[in-house]
Every structure is written in structure tokens, then in C-alpha cells.
Amino acid sequence: MLRTVNRVVLGLVGLVLFLVSGAVLAAGFGLDVPSWWPWGGKHDVLVSRSRRAHWHDQGWWWPVVIAVLALLVLLALWWLLAQLRRARLAEVLVDCGDGQGALLRGRALEAALAGEAETVEGVARAQAVLMGRRTTPRARVALLLEPHAQPAAALVRLDGRALAHARDSAGLAELPAEVRLRSVKHRARRVS
Incomplete structure (x- = not known):
């Protein structure tokens, strides 16, 4: 979208x-x-001569114009670089062990990683994105934790189960991951 x-x-x-x-x-x-x-x-x-002369006596005018134009150029360059950068990894190269390689779709591995991360106790929802090179991918995982979840325990289980299975299934020596944790917003309970 x-x-x-x-x-x-x-x-x-x-x-x-x-x-x-x-x-x-x-x-x-x-x-x-x-x-x-x-x-x-x-x-x-x-800009007519009278309009230029009107602003000529104002010392702040030209530095402001130059600063605004420089800011616009920097924003345009930032946007251009953001367009050229590929955020998602389209495929992962899996070493089959016989000298041949197989291509694994990045979206399939992302879906499997997110699906298994959602089975971890205390995780309400998970999203995964693969980035990097197809021979050395890295994962960015976003976890939405339940109110009762313990973040450290969820991270240990994520690394031990979902990330380990993704590494093994893709035949990767390592799969570094950046994990972002958020908690589900919930209303406070009344205690009577």
C-alpha cells in the first residue's frame, strides 16, 4: 500500500x-x-525589482531562503536514497551441500518465521522481514507481547525456537536478528 x-x-x-x-x-x-x-x-x-528591494534591507531573508532550499535538497536526496534501497530480501540462497544451491523465497521464510514466533508464549502477534544479502540474510522481527508476557523469556524462546528453525531450514550458519518489542495496550483492571 x-x-x-x-x-x-x-x-x-x-x-x-x-x-x-x-x-x-x-x-x-x-x-x-x-x-x-x-x-x-x-x-x-x-520577482520584480520592487519586491527584491523590499526584502533587500532585511538581513535575515537570504539566509532563511538558502536554508530552506538546502533543507529541500537534503530531503529530496534522502527520499531518493530511500527509494533506491531495497528493504526486503526477495530470496535466500540455500546451500544444498552438493555444490548446488537452491533459492528460497524470502516472503516464505518471513511468513514461517513470523508464524512460529506467534506460537511463543506471551506473543500476541509477530512480523518478520528479511534484509541483507541473499547469502547472509538478517532478520528484523517485531513482536507484540501480551500484558502478562515476560520480554526476556519471549526473546529466549524466539531465539531457541523460531530463529533456530529458520537458520536450520535455510541451511544458514547464522541468522542475526533485530527484535523490537511492544506490548498490547490494555485497560487497567479495577481491584475491589
Whole structure:
């Protein structure tokens, strides 16, 4: 869902920027633009001389403009790097022992890991995501704990059961995991 929202927003922003830049170019080349367009001729400017002179005496104006533009550039670069980064591991390379390898779907291993983590006592819900390289994956597991659960015991059981079985079934020497724990929100009970 997040990927779809991201693409729709990106498409709308791209369309708006394309239309605005096309209208600015059309006005700059002297082509007809709609009457409501603020810059209609070749010699129109975005900021008039009087507007520039108005802000010229304000010492804070240009540093603020430069800081805001720098922040926008940094946010755009951060967003671009976030788009290029693959969050999930699509497949895990399993060594079959005969010199051949088999590919295990990452989503299948994630589902098995999350399913077995939910069988641990005190865990209400679990989610697992595989990251890293396909020969050396690492797991990110989110556990939603019941109010009565003991976090340390749940972690020990998760490592001893679910993570151990995932390591063994994929033929991995190790499967490092980052586990995030949250508790189920519940109402306080009245004591009478």
C-alpha cells in the first residue's frame, strides 16, 4: 500500500511540475498562455525589482531562503536514497551441500518465521522481514507481547525456537536478528 501511495504522490508532483515548467517555457518563448497565468510575456520576471528591494534591507531573508532550499535538497536526496534501497530480501540462497544451491523465497521464510514466533508464549502477534544479502540474510522481527508476557523469556524462546528453525531450514550458519518489542495496550483492571 505504501508503495502505491508513494507512486501516486510522485506521479502527481511530477505532473504538476511538468505543467508549470511547460507554461513558464511557453511564456518565455512568447507563445500564448492562459489569461490567468501570472507571467505572460518574455520580459516578465518571477520577482520584480520592487519586491527584491523590499526584502533587500532585511538581513535575515537570504539566509532563511538558502536554508530552506538546502533543507529541500537534503530531503529530496534522502527520499531518493530511500527509494533506491531495497528493504526486503526477495530470496535466500540455500546451500544444498552438493555444490548446488537452491533459492528460497524470502516472503516464505518471513511468513514461517513470523508464524512460529506467534506460537511463543506471551506473543500476541509477530512480523518478520528479511534484509541483507541473499547469502547472509538478517532478520528484523517485531513482536507484540501480551500484558502478562515476560520480554526476556519471549526473546529466549524466539531465539531457541523460531530463529533456530529458520537458520536450520535455510541451511544458514547464522541468522542475526533485530527484535523490537511492544506490548498490547490494555485497560487497567479495577481491584475491589
